[in-house]
């Protein structure tokens with residue numbers, strides 16, 4: 508584990524009481540159980556909560572990302588939906604690439620594509636390296652924090668982000684970084700989870716290590732960045748948001 512990656516201390520994760528039975532938050536109607544420890548009743552997000560640290564996914568979530576069913580569904584079903592008709596070409600960066608499942612599907616389907624798969628978690632980086640080893644020089648795997656990318660400006664034709672921003676404490680920082688490393692005209696494409704009772708339930712036990720976007724927040728963030736042709740749509744009854752934006756030329 509990288510030295511700065513760890514579960515956040517409890518004052519950061521929230522200090523609400525532990526409830527004895529399932530109840531419902533009056534503010535956001537998220538279900539609250541003893542397991543969730545009222546993570547949703549946290550105070551407003553403060554960038555200092557995450558300064559210099561990267562929240563870590565729980566072991567069960569990490570494991571799930573490496574299972575064959577997850578990789579099959581994400582790679583074959585979710586990926587085409589997430590690409591929104593885009594046919595990737597050129598040099599791409601995937602942030603929070605996890606096991607490398609999406610990257611493997613992309614490289615298999617689009618022979619003209621080269622891709623750098625990044626993740627903060629060393630275990631995921633090792634897994635992705637194994638997954639992508641068959642693609643030779645077309646695939647590179649690197650450890651990188653999406654909110655502090657180790658790449659120069661204007662490097663990539665495409666930046667991809669699949670179900671990972673909510674794991675980045677500072678997700679607005681990751682969105683800014685994605686736009687920074689894109690070449691003018693390049694695209695930032697992906698999808699993520701939205702704040703909703705079911706999504707919160709699926710992440711129970713992760714507390715404030717998960718920072719779910721609320722509807723409209725991504726659009727607001729993108730509005731302050733050098734982007735054009737912005738397309739943001741909520742899907743699956745408001746559980747996820749799909750996005751696509753081109754960097755201003």
Ligand SMILES: C[S@@+](CC[C@H](N)C(=O)[O-])C[C@H]1O[C@@H](n2cnc3c(N)ncnc32)[C@H](O)[C@@H]1O
Pocket residue numbers: 561562564572581602603604605606607608609625626627628631651652653654668669670671674675676
């Ligand atoms: C739910 S998994 C999704 C993996 C992959 N994108 C997929 O769709 O199969 C989220 C991934 O984001 C990674 N991650 C979390 N915070 C990160 C950060 N700050 N920088 C880079 N990767 C991060 C996690 O290690 C994990 O592999």
